[in-house]
Amino acid sequence: MNRRLLLPCASAFALLISLTGCGKNGDGGIVIGEFASLTGKEATFGISSHEGTLLAIETLNAAGGVLGKKVELLTEDNQSKAGETSNVVNKLISKDGAVAVLGEVASSRSLEAAPICQQNGIPMVSPASTNPKVTETGDCIFRVCFIDPFQGTVMANFVTKSLKATKVAVFTDVKSDYSKGLAKFFKEGFIKNGGQIVAELDFNGGDKDFKAQLTAIKSAAPDAVFVPGYYTDVALIAIQAKQLGLTIPLCGGDGWESQTLLDIGKDAVEGHYFSTHYASDAASPGVVAFVADYKKRFNGKVPDAMAALGYDSAMFLADAIRRAGSTDSKAIRDALAATKDFEAVTGKIAINAQRDAVKSAVILQVKDGKFKYLETVAP
Amino acid sequence: MDWLLQQLINGLALGSIYALIALGYTMVYGVLRFINFAHADVLMLGAYAAYFLAPAVGTVFPLPSLTGALIVTLLSVMICTGIGILIEFLAYRPLRQRPRLTVLITAIGVSLFIEFTCQHEAVFGADTKPFPQLLPVHDFNLGGLVIGSNDLVVVVTTLVMLAALWFIVQRTKMGTAMRAVSFNQQAAALMGININRIISFTFGLGSALAAIAGILYALKAPGIDPLMGVQPGLRAFIAAVLGGIGNLPGAALGGLLLGLLETFAGGISGLSNYRDGIAFAILILILLFKPAGLLGKATVEKV
Numbered sequence: 001m002n003r004r005l006l007l008p009c010a011s012a013f014a015l016l017i018s019l020t021g022c023g024k025n026g027d028g029g030i031v032i033g034e035f036a037s038l039t040g041k042e043a044t045f046g047i048s049s050h051e052g053t054l055l056a057i058e059t060l061n062a063a064g065g066v067l068g069k070k071v072e073l074l075t076e077d078n079q080s081k082a083g084e085t086s087n088v089v090n091k092l093i094s095k096d097g098a099v100a101v102l103g104e105v106a107s108s109r110s111l112e113a114a115p116i117c118q119q120n121g122i123p124m125v126s127p128a129s130t131n132p133k134v135t136e137t138g139d140c141i142f143r144v145c146f147i148d149p150f151q152g153t154v155m156a157n158f159v160t161k162s163l164k165a166t167k168v169a170v171f172t173d174v175k176s177d178y179s180k181g182l183a184k185f186f187k188e189g190f191i192k193n194g195g196q197i198v199a200e201l202d203f204n205g206g207d208k209d210f211k212a213q214l215t216a217i218k219s220a221a222p223d224a225v226f227v228p229g230y231y232t233d234v235a236l237i238a239i240q241a242k243q244l245g246l247t248i249p250l251c252g253g254d255g256w257e258s259q260t261l262l263d264i265g266k267d268a269v270e271g272h273y274f275s276t277h278y279a280s281d282a283a284s285p286g287v288v289a290f291v292a293d294y295k296k297r298f299n300g301k302v303p304d305a306m307a308a309l310g311y312d313s314a315m316f317l318a319d320a321i322r323r324a325g326s327t328d329s330k331a332i333r334d335a336l337a338a339t340k341d342f343e344a345v346t347g348k349i350a351i352n353a354q355r356d357a358v359k360s361a362v363i364l365q366v367k368d369g370k371f372k373y374l375e376t377v378a379p
Numbered sequence: 380m381d382w383l384l385q386q387l388i389n390g391l392a393l394g395s396i397y398a399l400i401a402l403g404y405t406m407v408y409g410v411l412r413f414i415n416f417a418h419a420d421v422l423m424l425g426a427y428a429a430y431f432l433a434p435a436v437g438t439v440f441p442l443p444s445l446t447g448a449l450i451v452t453l454l455s456v457m458i459c460t461g462i463g464i465l466i467e468f469l470a471y472r473p474l475r476q477r478p479r480l481t482v483l484i485t486a487i488g489v490s491l492f493i494e495f496t497c498q499h500e501a502v503f504g505a506d507t508k509p510f511p512q513l514l515p516v517h518d519f520n521l522g523g524l525v526i527g528s529n530d531l532v533v534v535v536t537t538l539v540m541l542a543a544l545w546f547i548v549q550r551t552k553m554g555t556a557m558r559a560v561s562f563n564q565q566a567a568a569l570m571g572i573n574i575n576r577i578i579s580f581t582f583g584l585g586s587a588l589a590a591i592a593g594i595l596y597a598l599k600a601p602g603i604d605p606l607m608g609v610q611p612g613l614r615a616f617i618a619a620v621l622g623g624i625g626n627l628p629g630a631a632l633g634g635l636l637l638g639l640l641e642t643f644a645g646g647i648s649g650l651s652n653y654r655d656g657i658a659f660a661i662l663i664l665i666l667l668f669k670p671a672g673l674l675g676k677a678t679v680e681k682v
Contacts, residue, residue: 039498041604043506079505174652201645202652206610208600211389212645212654219382220648232507236600243518243527244385263509264602 029072030065030327032057032317033092035103035113040080041206042230044258045105045306049127050075052310053102055297056318066318067325073314074098078109085112093120099327100125102313105306107131107178114141123320123333127313128277128306130254131181135355142336142355144312144344145277146379148178151253152185154361154377155226155275159251160193162375163273165223169199171213171237173229176205182228182253190226198222203237205230210237214244224249231258235265242268249273257305262369269366277305278346279362279373290345305346312344381523386646387639392530394638395537396596400615401622401630402540403588406548409625410561410581413479416486417466418589419612420493421459423605425590426510426597427503428455433511448513456590463586464579472575497605510601513594533595540588541631547584548627557581614641621662623675632673637662 034053037046057073065071074096076088085104092098093116101117101124104110110129117124118138126134126143130151135141159165168190173179187197199220201213214237217225225241227234227250234256241250249272256274280291280302290311294303303311319342320335321327339351347359360378364371400422407415429451433442436454440447470489474482498505517528548554559567560577568574596611597603615630618637622629637658644650644657665673 039500039505041505041507043504199648201648202654204655206606208596208602208607208610209389209393209641211393212386212642213651215382215385215389216646216648216651218385232602236602239601244525245518245520260507260509260602264507266509 029070030067030321031072031074031096031098032314033089033096033098033101033103034073034075035078035085035088035092035101035109036075037080037104037106037109038075038077040078041232042080042106044231044260045128046077046080048258048304048306049105049310049313051298051301052294052303052307052312053127053314055294055307056311056314058297059293060314060318066321067327069327071318078104080106080109082108082112085109086116089113089116093117093122098122099329100317100321100332102127102310102317105129105309106176107134107181108176110134111137111177114138117141121333122329123317123336125313125317125336127309128254129178131177132354132356133177133181139337139355140333142316142351142357144316144346144349144357145254145309146359146361147356148181148253149185150379151275151361152182152187152228153189154363155251155253156186156189156193156195157377158273158275158363158375159190159224159226160195163224163249163251165195167196167198167220167222169201169217169220169222169225170197171201171203171210171217171225171227171229173205173233174202176230178253178255179205179228179230183226186226186228203229203233205233207233208236210240211244214241214246218244218246222248224251226250227252228255230255231261232264235261235263235269238265238268238272254305257364257371259304262366266369270369271366273363273365273374275361275363275377277361278308279364279371280304280308281373282362286343286345308345312346312349316342316344316349382646385524386642388524388526388530389646390639390642391635392527392533392599392638393642394635395530395533396592396599396611396634397615397618397638398631398634399533399537399540399588399592399595400611401619401634402537402544402627403585403592404616405619405622405624405627405630406544406588407581407585408619409548409627410557411578412561413482414486414616415582415585416483416612416616417470417489417493418585419608419615420490420497421463421466421586421589421608422593422596422612423497423603423608424462424493425455425459425593426603426607427497427605428458428590429513429594429597430508430510430603433513437511443512443515445514451513452591452594455594456587459586459590459593460583463582463589466586467579467582472578494605494609503605505605507602507604510597510603512601513598529595529598533599536591536595537631537634540591541627544584544588544627553577553580617659617662621665621672623672626672626674629672629674636673 036050078084105128107129110126114137128145130148172183252274254276324331324335342349349357363374497503519526556572618633619630622633640658645654
């Protein structure tokens with residue numbers, strides 16, 4: 001190309017880009033970015049939380065939007081892969097001009113997005129990342145779920161009091177920040193309750209053979225095993241534990257809650273316990289209304305905890321934008337930080353100084369191929 | 380003591396799977412002198428073929444049953460044999476006269492191509508799918524020791540396949556031709572051997588083995604995804620090298636050894652994190668002292 005032509009062409013191109021950029025924000029919508037694991041290993045989590053978020057945005061827009069403007073949700077998939085999140089979050093912020101970012105379930109990938117949002121001063125709300133490190137990144141990072149020190153302690157108390165266990169084995173996924181964090185807080189809580197950790201074994205998320213570790217656990221003769229993993233691995237662990245004649249209860253955290261756990265694990269996961277954020281069979285009016293709306297929107301599918309948290313994360317953000325009275329990222333951040341007594345589907349949320357939600361947890365048991373509500377534990 | 384014996388059983392069961400996959404690697408290497416990295420992905424395709432076939436077969440022969448399982452396996456084996464021959468025809472045959480490195484890199488490319496195509500929503504999707512129960516399961520309890528029926532099936536299948544392969548390679552006309560091609564392709568062609576046919580046959584046979592291994596692996600861990608072949612494939616490749624690549628009993632021995640090492644390292648409280656590290660460190664040590672592998676013959680490369 002002729003050198004004299006190059007400059008006009010380039011500037012025309014730049015103008016075009018800026019015009020289309022304007023087009024996106026110019027129609028008055030509030031652009032909210034979302035990143036989620038829509039495909040890959042933790043896809044059922046990503047899809048659930050995304051569907052919850054989508055339902056919230058549609059509900060908001062049907063009621064006239066926020067501050068009189070429509071809310072525009074832009075969703076990006078990180079394929080459950082490390083490294084992909086930073087690409088999509090950078091795109092959401094710099095190219096799409098998101099005023100706030102929602103995402104995601106897996107702590108490892110939220111930890112990847114958090115520094116980027118913090119640097120750009122864009123508030124980020126994670127629906128379900130429970131590792132404490134996520135919000136420690138900076139004052140722009142929030143979450144609507146409880147954190148692992150709380151979840152770990154809840155399970156430690158449950159194992160001590162309800163299961164009457166004194167000796168427990170811990171089986172951790174060393175590849176996941178979530179699993180390592182939860183295992184650590186469970187151990188601390190359980191030892192404080194006078195319990196004894198008789199075996200500590202590790203696996204790598206994605207492994208298929210767990211018999212070596214499970215045999216070691218069996219020979220240590222614990223009363224229960226704490227497995228803070230994700231559902232695909234937990235299902236295989238439960239199957240192989242059953243094959244080895246390990247009949248003691250397995251316990252875990254919110255990483256278990258997925259239909260896939262039941263599909264793969266079948267009768268092997270029967271009778272085991274885990275803590276999570278909400279129970280779809282609870283009787284509170286907020287939950288009943290949400291479950292009904294969700295079923296109507298998504299072909300009768302029962303919303304799991306991730307869907308409820310995805311919904312809450314969007315509603316929580318919308319509430320803050322309303323109170324801020326503007327779409328300025330700084331104002332939204334301050335309003336988010338000032339949240340007290342926000343009525344969410346998953347319970348009443350107050351944001352503390354660490355920008356974590358203070359709220360209660362529920363414990364579910366797998367029974368007859370379903371998740372059954374056992375008890376609620378207040379913070 | 381119980382603990383030790385149970386780990387021995389676990390290790391042998393895991394090792395047999397590695398051995399079965401390693402047989403496929405080593406056989407193709409024996410004939411063509413190159414590593415077919417797509418082997419692990421054919422294994423995955425075998426498991427998926429069974430996953431999709433099982434409901435259809437189940438309507439005629441209710442699953443889980445031995446007949447049903449055999450029919451599903453047979454059909455998957457046929458599909459994978461076809462895929463194996465097709466891969467060779469499309470990807471490797473055009474490169475027959477090129478340097479071996481070109482073919483090796485192409486093999487890695489084929490492997491990635493299959494993995495990522497299958498992860499696409501429209502193909503299989505990246506999420507884990509529950510693998511159906513093909514065989515009736517029974518866990519034998521011998522005084523505290525547990526032996527799963529699936530594990531026995533794996534061990535027996537591996538032994539049968541090893542014997543069958545040995546028979547094919549050593550005692551049949553096709554096997555003689557395979558060995559001739561392995562020895563010297565040009566000379567074999569001059570003796571009237573149809574090289575293309577022999578190589579297609581080798582790939583078909585290797586892929587059939589991969590399909591069987593894939594189904595057995597999926598029965599052991601009944602959650603399948605498009606990347607399920609990567610880890611066992613890598614381990615089996617190493618098992619083949621450990622046993623002496625190109626050597627059939629060597630591959631079986633290498634697989635068993637790797638399975639046992641991994642199991643014993645993984646069963647130590649506090650050290651299970653280093654499961655693979657310990658297993659592979661020992662392998663490196665063995666290869667330092669026996670570079671051609673346990674049963675491999677040291678050969679002098681003519682330059």
